[in-house]
Amino acid sequence: MPHDCQDLIGLFAECFALDYNTCLVAGGQEPEYLPATAEQSQHRIIFAHDYFRSALHEVAHWCVAGAERRLLADFGYWYAPDGRDAEQQRTFEQVEVKPQALEWMFCVAAAHPFRVSLDNLSGEETDPGPFQRAVHDQVVRYLDAGLPERPARFIQALTGVYRAGRSLEREEFIAG
Numbered sequence: 001m002p003h004d005c006q007d008l009i010g011l012f013a014e015c016f017a018l019d020y021n022t023c024l025v026a027g028g029q030e031p032e033y034l035p036a037t038a039e040q041s042q043h044r045i046i047f048a049h050d051y052f053r054s055a056l057h058e059v060a061h062w063c064v065a066g067a068e069r070r071l072l073a074d075f076g077y078w079y080a081p082d083g084r085d086a087e088q089q090r091t092f093e094q095v096e097v098k099p100q101a102l103e104w105m106f107c108v109a110a111a112h113p114f115r116v117s118l119d120n121l122s123g124e125e126t127d128p129g130p131f132q133r134a135v136h137d138q139v140v141r142y143l144d145a146g147l148p149e150r151p152a153r154f155i156q157a158l159t160g161v162y163r164a165g166r167s168l169e170r171e172e173f174i175a176g
Helices: 005-020 052-064 086-109 129-145 149-162
Strands: 022-028 032-034 043-048
Touching: 005 022, 005 043, 005 052, 005 149, 022 052, 032 052, 043 052, 052 086, 052 149, 086 129, 086 149
Parallel strands: 022 043
Antiparallel strands: 032 043
């Protein structure tokens, strides 16, 4: 099955529009989360261009953010753009473990390729191994302990469309 962002937008709406007043929006130059305002009645998860993986990644961030953070632009998180030094990269990696673990699970659920992203092409070079292991270990924790409600709901929707309902298996997640 082709990976069309419009399908993700529809699945997300089916899963969350009513309960969470949130929509997934394509076409941003950069990904962004914007809470509802007087002018815009829904919270918006805006993903870059029409990139399937960007949509899954931004949904993962939304799934990690708690109720209070979902009232803040970009969930109130710190972000340093590409070009980070080693210390900034370590901080980036600490906050990216859970979102990238969920993104990996979403990718597998959607039968879409995944690769851990250091998101720092022009920054100081660092060893990707520890971050890759941390993301893998978080996936294993989610598989063993169970997922929170929102990511579990989204994975169920994705597997229903892309995997004929077949659940995720630990063997599908190989540490890189």
